[in-house]
Structure formats: C-alpha cells, structure tokens
Amino acid sequence: MSFSKEAAMRTEAGTSSPDDGSLLHEAGVRRRLAVFIRRSPLFGVGMLLCLSILMIAAFAPLIAPYPEDAGTTVRFASRLQPPSAQFWFGTDEVGRDVLSRVLMGTQATIMMALTVLFISVLIGVPLGVIAGFWKIGMLSGTIMRVTEVFLAIPSLVFVLSVSALLGPSLPVTILAISLAWWTWYARLAYGETLLLQQQQFVDAARVAGASSLRIAFSEILPNLTSVLLVKITVDLGYVVLLGASLGFLGLGVQAPTPEWGVMIANGRELLPDAWWLVTFPGLAIVITVVAFNLLGDGISDFLSSAYD
Structure with a gap:
C-alpha cells in the first residue's frame, strides 16, 4: 500500500475516493x-x-535549409553574405548558412542540457533522499559534507577547470557540468526529505509496517516530483547558458560542430561588419533561457495554485 502526501490530505478532508489516485481528476487538471x-x-x-x-x-x-552546413562545407563564393531571401540569417566566413547552423546547434545544445540534468538528477536526488531520511550517521554526514565542498566552489570555475584538465569536447562538457550540478539536486532532495518525513502519510506507512527503504523511495521520492520538475525546467536554461559560455571560451564543443557559443566566438572577430554571425546565435541563447525560465516559473505557480 502506498501513502502519498495528496492522499493523506484528502483523507484529512474527508474527500478521499478509492478510485481517485491524484489530487485532481485529469479533466480538472486540464481545465x-x-x-x-x-x-x-x-x-x-x-x-x-x-x-x-x-x-x-x-x-x-x-x-534546416542546408543541413550539410553543420559540417565542414565550404562555399567561398557566398561567404559573409548578409541576411537575404536565400540565406535568411546570412552566411559565415566560409559561406555556410547561419540559419541552418543555428537550427542544428539547437540539437546539440538541448541534448547536452538534457543529458547533464538527467545525470545530475540520477546522482543527486537519491543521495539527497538517503542523507535526509537517515540523517543521523556517518553516511548522511559524509554525503552532505561532500556536497557542501562542491557547492563551495563556483560552478563556472569548477567546470572551466575540469574542461581545461580533460580537454574540450562535448562529452567533457557534459561530464564537467554534471559534476558541478548534481550537488544542487542533492541539497534540494535533502531539504525536502527532512520536511516530508514529518508528514502523516510517512507515519501511516510506518504503522502499516513499511521498511525504511520502501518509505524513502516509494513514499518520499515520488512526492519530490513537483519541486524537481520546476527546478529541472529552470535549470535547462542555465545549463544551456553555461554550455554556451564554455563554447565561447574554447573549452566546450569544438568546431565544426554547430554550437551557439562557438558561433558567437568565431563571429566576434568579424564585428561590426558581419553582425549577423553573433546576433542570431545570441538571440537563440536568450530565447531559450527566457523560455525555460518562463515555463519553470509558470509550472511553480500552477502547482502552488493546485494545492490552494
């Protein structure tokens, strides 16, 4: 038998139903x-x-109108053309279509960000739950002290150090950011676990004879979903920005792979004449970061209103 926070709330209010396993019916959620x-x-x-x-x-x-431009395509006859009907975002220093490279760069950027957050959640959340639920003992203390050591180092400094040490590449970028990012999820899961284990649905599970391991990962962990969803959504934008910063500094994804930070770094040498080389990748970064922040804030407000 599984005891959720929402079920406990419904039981207290006298509104629980045996065939209703969520706070709101699906139709009600859509409405x-x-x-x-x-x-x-x-x-x-x-x-x-x-x-x-x-x-x-x-x-x-x-x-992408010219997907082959994601590689080492060279068209010197059309190099550095401004935005036009043929090349909407213009062309770069070797004649590649900037629009195609921005679109193809979206694939590499989002894949990188999703992979980083998947690894961070996979490592950080279980460790945070373990440290929060079994908060007395050497294991919990060790986990949180290691977490605090990582948190004490600025993320950008840590990521730059790892990238410089191992060499710039997409896998190294993912590894470096993941090593810096899991600590935030461990800290978040730790704090939420401390709060949730004091709720009545946890006491009900203990009375029903559930083991500590089952309570931690079958009762508490599922109730972290909403707060984790908000953080993951907001963090997507920040990871995109950090990945672009590494690419700009030459310590992230390397050319000719289309990546927004790398495109800005290459285009800055041709400013202000070839302004489009920097403008459109920069706009892609801004739009992506703002979009995921708006979505994360909206999800947070929506979930808060659902519990009102």
Missing part, C-alpha cells in the same frame, strides 16, 4: 491549466517557445 494559461499569458508563451525549441532540436536536420 485548471487552461484557466491558468489565460490568466498567465507569459506561461503560455514560455510553454509554446519550449515546445518549439524541443521540436526544432528533434527535427533540425529536416527543418
């Missing part, structure tokens, strides 16, 4: 979401932008 989007248009904008970015990342080779 509430539609009303919330009407009241918070920025949330709708963020959701639309994020869906568009994910679709572009998934189908970039099919959308």
